[in-house]
Amino acid sequence: MTNPYSAKQWLQLNMQQQGLLQPLASLPKLIQQLSYVQIDSINVVERAHHHVLHSRLPEYSATMLDDAMSDKTVFEYWSHAAAYLPIEDYRFSLYRKQQLQQGGKHWFEPEHKVMREVKARISAEGPLKASQFTHESDTKNGTWWDWKPAKKALEQLFMQGELMVARRDKFQKVYDLTERVLPKHIDTTAPSDTEFAQHLIQRYLSAHGFGNLQQIQYLRKGLKPLLSKTLAQLCEQGDIASFTDSSANTQHVYFYQPTLTLPTAIPNKVWLLNPFDNLVIQRQKLRQWFGFDYQIEVYVPEAKRQFGYYSLPILWRDGFVGRVDVKADRKNHCLLLQNLHIEMQTLTNQHDELNDKAHFVSALIEAINHYCTFNNCQRWQLIQCNDKTIAKMLLKAIQQSS
Structure with a gap:
C-alpha cells in the first residue's frame, strides 16, 4: 500500500x-x-x-x-x-x-x-x-x-x-x-448495483488515474457502502491497486489502475482551464495533491471576491501557477484579462527567475491568443496583474502585435 x-x-x-x-x-x-x-x-x-x-x-x-x-x-x-x-x-x-x-x-x-x-x-x-x-x-x-x-x-x-x-x-x-x-441499438438493460458501482469506479480511475472513495462518489448520495464494498472486491481481484496517504493529517486510501504509465514528456505549454473543468472541479483534491487553493467566485459577493468573477486556473507544464479573471467584450471583440494573478512560489526558479518567467510568458501568450480566437475576439487587453515583470512582458507583446 x-x-x-x-x-x-x-x-x-x-x-x-x-x-x-x-x-x-x-x-x-x-x-x-x-x-x-x-x-x-x-x-x-x-x-x-x-x-x-x-x-x-x-x-x-x-x-x-x-x-x-x-x-x-x-x-x-x-x-x-x-x-x-x-x-x-x-x-x-x-x-x-x-x-x-x-x-x-x-x-x-x-x-x-x-x-x-x-x-x-x-x-x-x-x-x-x-x-x-x-x-x-x-x-x-x-x-x-x-x-x-x-x-x-x-x-x-x-x-x-x-x-x-x-x-x-x-x-x-x-x-x-x-x-x-435514443438509437435502437443502445442497451437499455438497467445495471445491477454492482455493475453501476464498477462503472463509476472504472470511469473515474480511467479519467483521472487515481482517487479515493469520497472523490469517486463525488456529489452522489447513498453510494458509500456499495462503492466501498466494490472497491475492496476489485482490489482483491487485482483489477485495481491502492495506497494509503496521510499527507493531509488524515489517512485516506487511494485507488489507481496499475497498468498506467507516466507520460514521457510535459510540454512548455499553458492551459487556461475552465472553473468547471474535470481536472479542477474537485477543489479539495486540487488543494491537497497539487497545492492549488482555488474557488470560483461567481457565487461570492462582489465585495468579498479576491481574484474576480470568473477566474480561470492557469496550468503551466505540470503545475498550477495562478489564475486570470476573464470577460469577453463582445461588442468590441476584445477579451479582457481583468485580473491576472501569478502565484510566485510555484513559478519562480531560484537559479534563473527572469528566464523562467520568459518561458512562462511565451507559453501564456500562445494560450491567451488561442483562447481569444475561441471566444471570437480579435484582440486581448491586460487590465491588472500582480507581477510587474510579467505585466511588462505581456504589454510589450500587445504593442508588438498591434
Whole structure:
C-alpha cells in the first residue's frame, strides 16, 4: 500500500488521462475518456462545456458538439451535475432514472397531471422547448425555482427517462420522447448495483488515474457502502491497486489502475482551464495533491471576491501557477484579462527567475491568443496583474502585435 508516485507525478498522470497531453481522435472519444463534460450556463465568456472540450481539441468548435448530439454519439443527462455523456453509458443513467420513477426526488415534487399533459403534447406535436408551453400564472421574476409547471414537468420527465434532449436551441433544451431520440441499438438493460458501482469506479480511475472513495462518489448520495464494498472486491481481484496517504493529517486510501504509465514528456505549454473543468472541479483534491487553493467566485459577493468573477486556473507544464479573471467584450471583440494573478512560489526558479518567467510568458501568450480566437475576439487587453515583470512582458507583446 506504498504510494508509487510523487504528487507531481500524479498530476502528470492526471493530465495524461484527462486528454491534455495528447488530443484524442474525436469529440465522442474525448467525452468517453473524460466520462462526462459538465454543462453550465454562465456566458461572460464561451460556456464551460465548450471550453473544456476546446482545452483538449485545438480545432474544436461548438458545431462539433451539436453534430455529436445530432449523430447520437453523446447525450444529455445528470452526472454529478447536468452533463454531456457518451451514448455507450446510457444504460447506467437508468440507475438514477429508476430511483426517480420509484418516488425519488430531484428538485421538485412531481405534478403527475401536468406531466401527462406535457408528454401528450410532445407525443402529438414532436420536439418542444419549455418556452413553447404557457401557463395562466406565468411571471417573469427571473428565479429558477419559480419555474412554471410545464418546465418543472419537462425536467421531471427528462430526469425519469421518459424524455430526452434532442438538441439545444440557443441553449434552450428541445425535448422529445426517449423512444424517438435514443438509437435502437443502445442497451437499455438497467445495471445491477454492482455493475453501476464498477462503472463509476472504472470511469473515474480511467479519467483521472487515481482517487479515493469520497472523490469517486463525488456529489452522489447513498453510494458509500456499495462503492466501498466494490472497491475492496476489485482490489482483491487485482483489477485495481491502492495506497494509503496521510499527507493531509488524515489517512485516506487511494485507488489507481496499475497498468498506467507516466507520460514521457510535459510540454512548455499553458492551459487556461475552465472553473468547471474535470481536472479542477474537485477543489479539495486540487488543494491537497497539487497545492492549488482555488474557488470560483461567481457565487461570492462582489465585495468579498479576491481574484474576480470568473477566474480561470492557469496550468503551466505540470503545475498550477495562478489564475486570470476573464470577460469577453463582445461588442468590441476584445477579451479582457481583468485580473491576472501569478502565484510566485510555484513559478519562480531560484537559479534563473527572469528566464523562467520568459518561458512562462511565451507559453501564456500562445494560450491567451488561442483562447481569444475561441471566444471570437480579435484582440486581448491586460487590465491588472500582480507581477510587474510579467505585466511588462505581456504589454510589450500587445504593442508588438498591434
